[in-house]
């Protein structure tokens with residue numbers, strides 16, 4: 001496999017309005033050559049709209065799209081060199097697999113001999129050589145997806161766009177295809193935008209994840225940062241699950257700021273928090289970042305176990321805290337461990353000790 | 362539902378079909394085999410008489426050929442209209458569809474006389490052509506085959522557009538986007554994706570337009586005039602004018618069989634595409 005240099009994609013100030021409704025709002029996004037960026041967000045937040053703007057199917061209301069520093073806004077979709085894999089694959093049903101893959105090459109008037117070699121090469125790449133003469137409807141979902149990808153890559157697109165590409169696959173197959181797509185993307189070094197509402201997919205596949213909400217990018221960062229250092233409560237709640245506790249910001253104490261929670265506890269936040277003293281805040285802590293003990297712990301929240309749910313590799317505890325709200329704590333399960341019993345009074349503290357994050361309301 | 366009750370439910374329709382279609386057809390065939398106007402021994406003499414006369418055969422051929430030309434003109438204009446309808450915004454779609462079905466909603470007579478006003482020697486079309494200096498003399502549109510084809514194509518347009526539109530709007534629009542993203546322009550997308558996938562609709566439209574065009578007695582007669590004779594007029598002349606009902610019945614049967622052959626060929630063609638949609 002020859003290695004190619006990917007192309008840079010730059011979205012500058014993109015806004016899309018439908019009448020009064022703003023579907024995409026002032027998006028600035030730079031994607032480096034060969035990078036895979038996932039657009040992650042709930043349904044209706046404008047992900048597909050952004051893809052349609054990049055591919056040229058929808059002229060944006062405001063802003064510019066650059067490939068390798070050159071504006072492409074005047075180019076129609078068939079001149080942009082963007083490859084798209086649709087959620088339903090959109091293979092041409094009246095053409096065989098071979099004809100499907102050859103389609104884009106025929107458009108480019110590739111000579112017959114080269115065309116055949118190229119199609120065979122693509123079929124090998126996705127391990128589908130023996131299916132060349134079949135029709136799309138004779139293939140399974142995963143196989144159709146491989147062909148959709150091969151058809152796309154055959155014409156060497158500058159940018160690859162994947163719109164919820166794994167949505168129609170069942171769970172096991174989805175994982176296989178994610179690994180496969182990631183392999184091809186790496187091998188080709190092709191700049192890729194992956195649209196998904198599945199956080200695991202975004203976190204496992206992307207170099208960077210852009211979390212979107214209501215037409216905006218809330219945060220764009222590496223999967224680790226998105227998960228461990230969410231910048232907004234939305235990102236924190238959308239990616240993974242978290243406990244949210246209302247409170248009032250207090251004084252700085254050492255490295256972290258103090259917060260008085262509505263349930264009565266006083267806790268210290270992670271380093272770097274700078275919230276106005278007296279401000280209403282939401283404190284967030286993930287269930288798996290808490291540990292439980294019956295003996296008093298530093299920076300802990302006290303509560304009573306309401307329910308114990310063994311979930312295979314973890315045990316989930318539902319704990320009632322002071323003001324009647326519940327928090328969830330997930331504890332890894334080791335062989336021979338005894339579960340804590342319902343009704344036990346316990347202390348839940350973050351690991352590392354200052355693991356609480358707070359967001360202004 | 363059990364098979365027995367399903368059968369019972371279809372009874373009224375079966376009865377209607379038998380009384381209104383099969384019975385008259387039997388009468389027609391029986392009549393075509395009668396020796397004289399008052400009945401008598403069965404004979405295939407009328408069929409032989411039709412086949413034996415070159416003049417008769419040319420009328421049949423002209424009629425079938427007229428149908429082909431009208432259908433092709435209809436398809437040429439109908440497909441783009443259906444394509445525009447299918448891709449138009451929902452709001453425009455209903456307006457366009459209304460315009461397309463308008464010919465069905467107006468009476469044959471009104472429609473035909475309007476065309477006479479438009480196509481006549483001093484009609485609208487000729488005034489425009491002469492006014493623009495495109496011709497020195499008025500074009501002969503009325504009482505010509507060209508005129509008949511134009512009017513048939515317009516009148517049958519809904520029969521062409523609606524089946525194509527139905528199939529087109531069922532095609533996943535991602536297929537058109539996929540084609541464009543792979544570098545194909547509008548025309549290639551139309552030709553390589555939209556046309557093949559809408560083939561069942563195209564064929565259904567052609568069958569309907571064809572059957573309607575060759576049997577359009579009023580349009581053929583009023584626009585074509587007395588010098589252009591097609592099968593419907595010919596049958597009418599033999600039955601009502603010459604009072605030769607058995608011969609009229611025989612040529613009706615021949616006409617019907619000829620049409621069925623054309624339809625069967627089109628249908629067989631259509632079947633090849635059906636499996637993909």
Ligand SMILES: Nc1ncnc2c1ncn2[C@@H]1O[C@H](COP(=O)(O)OP(=O)(O)O)[C@@H](O)[C@H]1O
Pocket residue numbers: 018023041042043044045046047048049050
């Ligand atoms: N062509 C359009 N006309 C009007 N509204 C649209 C159009 N396309 C998308 N929208 C609206 O824009 C919002 C974002 O849509 P979309 O980008 O498809 O979301 P996502 O892909 O993130 O689920 C939705 O509320 C949707 O209803």
Ligand SMILES: [Mg+2]
Pocket residue numbers: 047048049
């Ligand atoms: Mg979407």
